[in-house]
Amino acid sequence: MSRTNYDAIVIGAGSAGLAIAYYLTLEGLQVLVLDSEASPGQGQNKAAIGGVRATHSDGAKITLCLQSLEFYSTFEEKTGIDLGWVPGGYSFPVYREEEEKILKGILPTQKKNGLVIDWYGPERIKELIPGINENGLRGGTFSPGDGQVSPLKYAAALWKESKDRGCEYHFKEPVTRLVVKQGRIHGVKTGKGVYHSDIVVNAAGSYAKEIGAMAGIEIPVVPDCHEAGISAPMERFFDPLVVDIRPGPEGKTKNFYFGQNDRGQVIFCYTPLVPILGTNRENTSEFMTVIARRMIDLIPRLKNMLIRRVWRGLYPMTPDGIIILDRVREVKGFYLAVGMCGQGFMLGPGVGLNMANFILRGKPVIPQEIWNSISFYRDYYAGRKEALK
Ligand SMILES: Cc1cc2nc3c(=O)[nH]c(=O)nc-3n(C[C@H](O)[C@H](O)[C@H](O)COP(=O)(O)OP(=O)(O)OC[C@H]3O[C@@H](n4cnc5c(N)ncnc54)[C@H](O)[C@@H]3O)c2cc1C
Numbered sequence: 139m140s141r142t143n144y145d146a147i148v149i150g151a152g153s154a155g156l157a158i159a160y161y162l163t164l165e166g167l168q169v170l171v172l173d174s175e176a177s178p179g180q181g182q183n184k185a186a187i188g189g190v191r192a193t194h195s196d197g198a199k200i201t202l203c204l205q206s207l208e209f210y211s212t213f214e215e216k217t218g219i220d221l222g223w224v225p226g227g228y229s230f231p232v233y234r235e236e237e238e239k240i241l242k243g244i245l246p247t248q249k250k251n252g253l254v255i256d257w258y259g260p261e262r263i264k265e266l267i268p269g270i271n272e273n274g275l276r277g278g279t280f281s282p283g284d285g286q287v288s289p290l291k292y293a294a295a296l297w298k299e300s301k302d303r304g305c306e307y308h309f310k311e312p313v314t315r316l317v318v319k320q321g322r323i324h325g326v327k328t329g330k331g332v333y334h335s336d337i338v339v340n341a342a343g344s345y346a347k348e349i350g351a352m353a354g355i356e357i358p359v360v361p362d363c364h365e366a367g368i369s370a371p372m373e374r375f376f377d378p379l380v381v382d383i384r385p386g387p388e389g390k391t392k393n394f395y396f397g398q399n400d401r402g403q404v405i406f407c408y409t410p411l412v413p414i415l416g417t418n419r420e421n422t423s424e425f426m427t428v429i430a431r432r433m434i435d436l437i438p439r440l441k442n443m444l445i446r447r448v449w450r451g452l453y454p455m456t457p458d459g460i461i462i463l464d465r466v467r468e469v470k471g472f473y474l475a476v477g478m479c480g481q482g483f484m485l486g487p488g489v490g491l492n493m494a495n496f497i498l499r500g501k502p503v504i505p506q507e508i509w510n511s512i513s514f515y516r517d518y519y520a521g522r523k524e525a526l527k
Pocket residue numbers: 149150151152153154155172173174175179180181182183184185186187188189190311312313314341342343344345349363364365366407450451452453454475476477478479480481482483484485
């Protein structure tokens with residue numbers, strides 16, 4: 139008979155859950171990971187374009203992503219496994235005073251939290267992004283330690299590394315109920331049976347709210363739909379991921395961002411001006427026309443780019459755009475690693491490291507005051523907002 143008792147159960151083999159399972163397994167725990175999909179990273183993890191930056195305005199996001207960057211930039215050296223790491227940094231080119239003020243305004247917070255970043259004049263930005271439209275270019279920021287990774291390679295690597303150390307994965311097995319008695323969690327139920335553990339982690343991404351409801355907990359995470367695309371490979375001509383935070387002239391988009399991956403493909407995405415809430419993932423007819431115009435305006439030579447495919451995925455959004463990592467006070471043993479927003483992939487390894495420490499030792503690796511700021515019990519409407527979400 140197969141095993142039913144575990145030291146910890148993680149719901150979701152995605153950007154966050156895989157890293158949590160990996161770190162708990164490294165600590166010697168017997169871990170079970172359950173996922174509705176057929177293999178690791180098939181939820182929103184694979185929808186990500188693979189950008190990994192610590193360039194945020196929120197101290198918690200900066201600190202967690204710096205830990206992820208340390209993980210991503212050294213993983214191949216330590217394990218021999220290629221993650222598609224491209225250490226090209228991130229650049230935010232600027233054309234208007236408004237965006238210059240925003241980016242310069244958050245530089246002190248970014249530097250205080252340990253991010254290597256600076257403002258550069260137009261000449262440096264032109265070197266970093268050859269062919270960028272020079273008309274009105276005021277300069278921009280560049281953070282050389284940021285980079286890109288392949289989300290699918292990341293998922294496969296963490297799955298393999300944790301599985302080789304004894305972590306169990308059950309795919310195509312959604313959690314349908316949580317076993318909660320007298321304010322304590324005892325395990326989970328699926329269509330195939332009951333699994334017991336005193337530690338259960340909700341890392342169900344865009345479905346975190348539904349898992350919380352199984353324990354009578356209201357989790358403020360909603361799916362917010364974003365579309366992306368990828369080109370055919372071409373000769374590498376720029377290294378950084380590029381983010382343009384101007385609103386689009388067409389009145390439909392906020393920022394848009396893109397980078398050239400380890401195969402030379404340009405991978406791109408935009409943020410709709412009005413959030414598209416819900417789980418509909420059908421492609422829209424307007425995405426390519428809108429983003430093509432924005433990209434060609436910024437880098438005219440991209441007009442020759444061949445598009446391979448487009449897709450839509452979900453950001454698991456919180457009201458303030460900031461992650462939730464915590465334990466549920468009302469249900470002992472029930473933990474939350476949810477609300478990754480548009481940065482779950484870049485947050486993933488930092489989330490795993492800190493959640494494993496918090497679960498095992500009652501404290502995170504990052505400073506306690508930063509940890510407190512990402513509590514489930516914070517005021518989401520206090521006015522704090524991530525400026526670069
Ligand atoms: C177009 C686009 C571009 C993006 N680009 C980036 C980027 O460049 N960098 C970045 O960091 N992030 C990016 N993101 C965001 C990133 O994809 C998400 O933040 C991240 O994947 C969320 O991680 P997660 O672990 O919370 O969720 P997921 O990766 O979705 O994992 C949750 C898992 O839980 C499983 N699950 C759900 N319900 C159940 C259940 N009842 N039982 C068992 N399993 C369940 C799901 O199947 C899923 O596998 C992008 C997102 C989109 C849509």
